[in-house]
Amino acid sequence: MAACGESKSLSEASDPRLPDTRRGQAAPEAALSVPPSGGPDPSVAALSRLRAVATVALHFGTDLDHLEFRSDRIEAIPSPASLAAWVRGAGLWAKATRIRWRQLLRLEEGAPVVLLLTNGTAALLVGRDREKGVAFVANPLAPEHAPTMVDELRLSHVWHGDVLLIRKERRTSLDEAPFSFAWLMQLVLRERRNLREVLVASLSLSVLQILPPFLTMAAIDRVMTHHTLSTLALISLMLVVVTAYETLLGYARREIVEVMSTRLDARINVHVFRRLLALPVEFFERTPTGETTHKVSQIFKIRDFLTGKLVSTILDVFTLLILLPFLFWMSVTLAWMVLAASVCIGLTVLCFLPAIRRVYAQLIAAEVRKGSLLVETVHGMRTVKSLAIEESRKQDWDERVAESGHARLAAGRIANWAQTITTPLERFVDRGVLMCGAYLVLVAPAGTTGITTGSLIAFMMLGGRVASPLIGLAKLTQDIEEVRTSIWQVSEVLNHPTETAATRGGLRPKFAGQITFEDVSFRYPGSQALALNGVSFSIPAGTMLGLVGRSGSGKSTIARLLQGINRDYSGRLKIDGSDLREINLTHLRRSFGVVMQDNFLFRGTVRENIVGGRPGLSLDDVVRAARLSGAEEFIERLPQGYETWIEEGSANLSGGQRQRLAIARALIVNPRLLILDEATSALDPESEALVNANLLRIAKNRTMVIVSHRLSSLVDCDQILVMDKGAAVDLGPHDALLERCGIYRQLWQQQNRHADRSRQPHLASIAARR
Incomplete structure (x- = not known):
């Protein structure tokens, strides 16, 4: 309260x-x-x-x-x-x-x-x-x-x-805590009710497991000695009842464990996906997709360990704690033999742990490189086929497979040596203890050891159930070492700084569209040169701004900063007077419409892609956005119109169609600010002309930032910002820049030299007539 x-x-x-x-x-x-x-x-x-x-x-x-x-x-x-x-x-x-x-x-x-x-x-x-x-x-x-x-x-x-x-929140929530083994154990401890029920069922099963060996001992020592059929019938009935209870309790325990495992699996998967979505874009730009997916896939190995070996071993330990006293009560000598062999197995496994840790780290690193190459090849299969570089990729793949195979063989050999050394000890628990017990029954004077034929058989029945948890507990350390490596791999991805704080806090102003840069400088991580160097300019709300310049001049960097993709810049970047870093990141990005050069469309219908997962938008909104982007005319020709299914990679759409759908997706929320980052560079002349014809309509009542190498598409812009080597060189309309800005004039002449040449003969003929 x-x-x-x-x-x-x-x-x-x-x-x-x-x-x-x-x-x-x-x-x-x-x-x-x-x-x-x-x-x-x-x-x-x-x-x-x-x-x-x-x-x-x-x-x-x-x-x-x-x-x-x-x-x-x-x-x-x-x-x-x-x-x-x-x-x-x-x-x-x-x-x-x-x-x-x-x-x-x-x-x-x-x-x-x-x-x-x-x-x-x-x-x-x-x-x-x-x-x-x-x-x-x-x-x-x-x-x-x-x-x-x-x-x-x-x-x-x-x-x-x-x-x-x-x-x-008075403490760090589980969703925000760093991913680690301790985090996983906290997740498991959330299932306290299920854990209690499993514990009760395990204790009950352990008690029930004591009865059959003792009933067997009674059957051998008394029934077979005295030939009492009535006692045999009673013992048989008791065994049937115990077996029935054991079956029911076993079913209940497995059911509870299955439910708990399913809940843990769901929580882990939800957490992993949410943390991936919270990672900044620059993380995915710097990290290969295959490496990321392989590291994240290690979470399934961790899940299997938590819900499989760990749970079963812990449950077996409860059985051990209950049965071990009965072993010592039946025969101290044989009980110490079982314990000594189990301890030796554990020490052997512990001795191999450093080597196991080293080879498994090498194996996972090799698997990461192999998985990265596989994902990269599948993702770029169109390029592989178009360049006919299958043989080159095969050679790279063979090298990765060989590297992974050597690492896997080394890991298998280490495990094999550990198993080879421990096998005689395991067999001693099964066979050596039986031989020693038989010797005690035959040689020792009657009554001195307190063990009979029936008690020896009962001891072996219980001893196997006691030795198995001890051996499993020793081998669990080896599994934990593998899981530790997997946790380290997953944590490299999930523990990367997220955008969560920026998406939860901050201002949520109602944007008009004024953009101001005040001495903004920015350097990409790992780069020595500044991508932006003291950029300063300001445009009022409702302005259509064009960004031009040579490759690498900083045009797309300005667009990235406006979207909040990179926030570690110096200087001040304001939207309507509010510093961008003080604005809620989700609110900022939802206020922007962004169309890039290479846009990704999800598998789904045309309507679903235009809506973009935003609830509350109707088909009328979809049609309005499609009409404004020029996509309506080709959507109506599709087999099922707005319900046409888009395949993975948008293989059933042309580049121009994909781009116009992306523009429609950006316009459907009627954003106050719209960024077109080389949005028309991949379009055919007809599609580009259609989009350019709609630009003035699209720009109505909103601020637009258009990044383009094609200066002809920026002629109608209210202002054009000329960038060069990360600096803002000039800002003005097209005609003014042609007169006063040498860089802009040079770019314009380079792109329109063919048109100038075509006019030269016409101008020469006019001069000749004069």
Whole structure:
């Protein structure tokens, strides 16, 4: 109930959207606007809940946009679970629970509490008076109204105890903690209930495993000696009952372990994918795709270890702890033999660990290089075929396979030596102990060793179950060493700094489109030269800005900085007066529409690719964006129109069609800022002319930044920024730059020299006539 225990009180909040408990009272409908008998419109109820949650989150400095809410479930009104997940995704602590009126009054003063009403709406508990037994409730859809004072009876008509408690996260959440073996164990310990049930089942099975050996001992020592069939029948019945219970408990334990394993597998997979999405673009640009995918795939080896060998070995240890005392009770001598052999096996494995660690590190490194080459070749198969370099790639692949094979052989030999040395010890547990026990039965005087033929057989039945966990525990260290290497590989990817903090915090201004660079300098990691060197310029909102310059002059770098891809620059980059690094990164990128030279389309329909996974957009929005980008005319000719399936790699579309779909995808959210980074360079003349013809329509009421080598496509731009060697050389319209900027004039003449040559004979003939 510490959700409201923050030091900043509600009345001290500076944001006008937060209700103030000191404004007095208002009519009851201000806070409880809909009676329980009259259900509200689902959209109004959903908005009420989202606004209530956003208000509380804003109290803790986190600005949530209700338009960005997404749920995994198909629900008209957000459920408490989906609301809590939304809040947790913003970095806050949230819990949906049910409390009583007395508990509600005892909540500490501070942040408001979201009350989930029975009619689907929500209200905000913004204050309470314990002496009078009343609470102050505000309507999140009407923050201008003063809170309503209600008592228990009045509130009980519309509220049955459901609340959403929100506060700041007091410790590093599991999602943000570094990936390590300790992190994995924390994940396992989340399944405390399942672990308890498995433990109880394992202890019960261990107890049941004691009975069959003792019943067998009784059958041999008494039934066979005295020929008592009635005792044999009783022992047989007891064995049947024990077997039945053992079967049922074994099934229950396996079922619980399977459920727990499935839950762990789902959580690990969700965590890995979310961390990958949170990594910055520059990480994927610097790291080969094959290397990344291979390292991440090691998570499945870790999963199999956690849900397989580790769980089974730990469960076997419980069996060991219960059965070991009975072994010593039956025969101290034989029990010490079993323990000594098991300890020797463990010491042997430990001696081999340094060598195992070294060879497995070499093996994984070789596998990473092999997997990287495979993914790279598959990804670039079109280039491989077009250049006919299959033989070269085969040679590279053969070298990687040979390297991996040598490493795998070395690892197998080390494991083989360890297995060879431990095999005699394992066989001694099975056979040597039996021989020693038989010797004690035959040679030792009766009664001196306390072991009989029946007890020897019972000891061997129990001894095998005790030795197996000991041997498995010793070999587990070898598996742990392999998993440690896998964890290191995965952590190299997942523990890279993410963009999570930038996507959760920061400002969410409403953009108009003014862009200002003030002495901005930037250097790519590992590079000595500056990509941008003291760039300064400013354009007002609604400007169509062209970026031109030679290759490597910094044009695309400016586009990258505007998208927040690289944020470690010096100087100041402002949008509408707000420093870009202070703006919420997700809000920034959703406010930009970006079209690149080589755009990726996902497998799915044309409509799904244009929508881009944004909820709430209709087919009318898709058609509008397609018409504006010039894609409508070819979409209508497709076999199924907007429902035509796009294959992987967009193989069933031309380059111009892909580019126009990418432009439509960027325009569908009607962004205030649009970046076209060499967007028309891959188009055929007809498609380029179509896109250029629509540029003025596309640019209406938005700021556009067009990066292009083709100066002819920038003639209609309001301003053109000329870049050279990372510096801004000049800024102005086309005609002015032709007159005063030598670099721009040279680029223009290079691209239009053929047109100038075609005009020369015409000019010569005119001169001759004169």
